[in-house]
Amino acid sequence: MRASFTKMHGLGNDFVVLDARGGALPPLHAGTVRALADRQTGIGCDQLLLLEPSQVADLKVRIFNADGSEVAACGNAMRAVALRVADDGLQRVTMETGAGLIAAEADGAEFRVDMGVPRTEWDTIPLAYPLDTLALPVGWDGLEKPTCVNVGNPHVVFFVPDCDAVPLARLGPRIEADPLFPERINVNVATVVDRARIRLRVWERGAGLTRACGTGACATAVAAMRRGLVEREVEVALPGGTLRIGWGADGRISMAGPAAESYRGSFDWGDYL
Template sequence: MASGAPFRFHKMHGLGNDFVVIDARESAVAMDAARARAIADRREGIGCDQLVLIEPSATADAKITFFNADGSLAESCGNASRCIAQLLGGESRVETAGGVIALIAEGEGATVDMGAPRFDWDAIPLAYPVDTAVLPVAWDELEAPIAVNVGNPHAIFFVPDTDAVALDRLGPLIEHDALFPERVNVNVATIESPQRLRLRVWERGAGLTRACGTGACATAVAAIRSGRAHSPVTVALPGGELVIAWAPGGTIRMTGPAAHVFTGEARGL
């Protein structure tokens, strides 16, 4: 699309997963996939993993829309949600495409109640009915993933060494597999102890990222549900650590840092 009116933005990150956050609660900012891609471009735009648009909500303190770097929409983003918590301050509730979530700003970070995970095949969603606790599929050494929806879809693979997996090659193959009609986030995790795991994520629409909050949530839930770990679980990502707490039948609570880098104004995007 042609460039729109100038807009102010915040550059923020959670564990290196970086965002352009536009607060459009008082002055509307037109946004679509093409403009989001242009803003996210690291050579000719501002550069980010996701663009986050804050707008007024009739049912919560704000409405949040997440755009991936490729312009596609994401239902949820855990690291960005902590950044939003820092911007809004105190306790707040925000409306997302994945549901209403609760935020609590805490010091230099935040705790986010991400809601309850979903396990039904059609809630992931998958292309056909199958047991989401052990999907009977494989891509090279990655096999038998667990599928979880935590506001967006995730496939989790538990492996002996997450660093040994060629995620840059296998991630896009799995993301775009016909089994996942809305594509999928791909997580490879190694259990280090019942309360600690290492994780790398190929993020749907963004690729390899230093951290993925919803991936940490989905992987911790999968580890707890399958008996590999106990709540709370520390999830170590390339960009840092998150703490995930969940009990079956309850909601997921994610705690971790969020950083405000700078505020700017963009023209010609």
């Protein structure tokens, strides 16, 4: 069978979006995800998004990394989905995800997403054993004493003088798979520019280096706020562009930024089994 898709991105973090709200698609196996995500022989993407009907929200969003693993949340994906369903006339959308209900709405030319309440307890990251998540007493080749935050996805955040100087392509996979993180982890290296701005690079669990990571921006902002390095509203500059992150008095994180549609197409499902 032929299946339609939409190629989208949020600050260069790119997605293949499959819409199964109008009818079921064949089972989505990890091998199919990997084949579709391949940038040489497939469509190419950091994550694949599957839209399905929901009984508790406007729609359900399942998120698969390029390696075929399924994850609970993706901040940039939520903005992309909000743009995608704007075609249906929805200016505000609620999405059922593995991390719970997430709401997004149009904010001028951008989209604002309520990313919920961050978790910082060691067993909600999770870590393999109890440690202080504000400053873990661990290190990898000069990256030391990181902060851990779970915002639907687990993140470890290192604050460094120059995030561009860190060999993240080498250290990222090593830290991601460290036994300290039983569910693997997203690796963030951040430089605080001033109390209103952070520079950030991210190694994403299951996807590798990406141009932007919405949950990474949220986790890094919360980590910097917990350490008293920035104010409660901050801009996070990633290689693909800038997101605006706020941590409200109610404990909830808001993320605002753009999303874009690249193109639409179709493929033969049998070619990617």
